Amino acid sequence: MNFPAIHRVVTGHDAQGNAVITSNGPLPVVAELKAIPGTVFHEVWATTGAPVCVDNGPDPTTGPLTLPPPSHGTRFRFVDIPPDSDELFNRSAEQLRAGFSEIGDMAASTADRGAPHPLMHRTESVDYGVVMEGEITLVLDQGEVQLRAGSVVVQRGTNHAWANRSGKPCRMLFVLIDGTYDPAIGQALAARG
Numbered sequence: 362m363n364f365p366a367i368h369r370v371v372t373g374h375d376a377q378g379n380a381v382i383t384s385n386g387p388l389p390v391v392a393e394l395k396a397i398p399g400t401v402f403h404e405v406w407a408t409t410g411a412p413v414c415v416d417n418g419p420d421p422t423t424g425p426l427t428l429p430p431p432s433h434g435t436r437f438r439f440v441d442i443p444p445d446s447d448e449l450f451n452r453s454a455e456q457l458r459a460g461f462s463e464i465g466d467m468a469a470s471t472a473d474r475g476a477p478h479p480l481m482h483r484t485e486s487v488d489y490g491v492v493m494e495g496e497i498t499l500v501l502d503q504g505e506v507q508l509r510a511g512s513v514v515v516q517r518g519t520n521h522a523w524a525n526r527s528g529k530p531c532r533m534l535f536v537l538i539d540g541t542y543d544p545a546i547g548q549a550l551a552a553r554g
Contacts, residue, residue, distance in 0.1 A: 364494065364532050367391075367403045367439055373417040383417065390422045396460030397480070399443025399530065402426055409434040427465035429484045430537040442497060442523050442531045449479055471520050477502065478522035483550075487538045488516040495531030498524040518542060 371384035390404040404422035409431040421431075430436040457479050458470040469482040478500045490499075492512045499506050499514055500522045508514065518540060525531050542550065 364441055364530070367405065369405060371406075371420075384420070388422070389420060390426065392426050394460060394463050396456070396463050397443075397449070399441070401441040402464070403439035403441070405437040405439065407431055407434060407436045425465055426463070428461065428469055428482075429466055430486055430539045433539055435539070436535075436537040438535050438537075439493070440533050440535060442495075442525050442533065444525045444528050444530065452479060454479075476522075477505070478524050480522040481520055482522065483518065483520045484537070485518050485542055486540045487518065488514075489536045489538075490514040490516055491534040493532045493534050495529055496525075496527040497531040497533065498526055500524050518546070 367388050368386070369384065369388050370382060373381055373383040375381050388403050388405060390402075392402050392404075394400045394402070404426070407421040407430065409421075410433050413434075427436075454470075454472040454474065454476075457472040458467050460480075461467045461470040461482065466484070469484050471481045471483055472479050481500070490513070492508045492510050494510055496510075497508050499508060499516075502520050505524070523531075523533070
């Protein structure tokens, strides 16, 4: 299944303060991961700082592909997730961690032999994930839940993976918000190693 291209419109202001369209067309960054073929990141926008500076600055998506949101910022993207494959499950934890380096965050990978899914990972962020098309299973350290189009996940810095057992690609929309672990959760995670 080929999903339609994402059409993005970005607004701004002219010198007189009038609202104008500054960009209207395809996303400048659509990247398929070499390490996980069929996984495609569609970078829509990112912000830094809070409150966000409302300006006519440059497109924040044109830099290197990065999994987590910027410090004190947000990241908005679509991700196409292919069906799980035998090849994926036969990779070593080291190979899978290398795949995360492609999205700028090798340390996010928590893959090991005992993991419930080879793409387990964690970021110190709150992520809103919306299933746009297809089906996906959210896998956690303990438990999992199947999601369909219209399902929404509020993922609060937990170790997780997206398992696609449907045999068809799934498209999800994500908004990632930079965060800091509550001290008790941070200590528990540090104790786990």
